[in-house]
Amino acid sequence: MRKIFLISLLMVSGGLMAQDFDDAVSPEAQAAAAMRTKRYREAENIYRQLLQRNPESMTNKHLLAHSLLLQQRFDESDSLLRVAYLQDSTNPGTYWYFGISAERQDRYNEAYGFFRRYIQRSQDKRLSEFNQSAWLHSGAAYRRKMHSNGIDYTEWADMVYCLENYLQAQPADPLVPQLRDFLDAVRLRQPRKGEKLVWTEQ
Helix, strand or coil: CHHHHHHHHHHHHHHHHHHHHHHHCCHHHHHHHHHHCCCHHHHHHHHHHHHHHCCCCHHHHHHHHHHHHCCCCHHHHHHHHHHHHHHCCCCHHHHHHHHHHHHHCCCHHHHHHHHHHHHHHHHHHCCCCCCCHHHHHHHHHHHHHHHHCCECHHHHHHHHHHHHHHHHHCCCCCCHHHHHHHHHHHHCCCCCCCCCECCCCC
């Protein structure tokens, strides 16, 4: 009986300690953990609470929009991003998440445009934390468009330019050999002006 009592006491005290630990974790950390484990609705609720406390926070607007678009609630996400854009049209993060949203909806031209604007705004602000994968996303937008709708000469040149910039910026990326092979192959398929290249890479 005494042993059972001790075990119960340890379980209760351990549970209290775990609860105390959870309470000590910041809401931002809880939301980030929820996003990492794909508990997007839970993250959404936390970001909504954070935004209620600080309605002007661009970071929380962006992260809430991200949690919504990962639930495929694109209209809500894009609406929130438009609010962020009206608040500060120079903030690169808004263009980044607009790009992710367009990418997930197969809106190729919009995705390309948003990621290129993210790059431009980041360069304008001289951000030290510029996400170089924006070059990859930009090129990938036209690469996917090439598969389905075809790309013209200008889009082909923009795609090659973006992917070359990514290779230069991230030479250690494991994707580099595949990207180099793709660029070598697609250079042989340059469309003439007035023509479109449709190529599924098969």
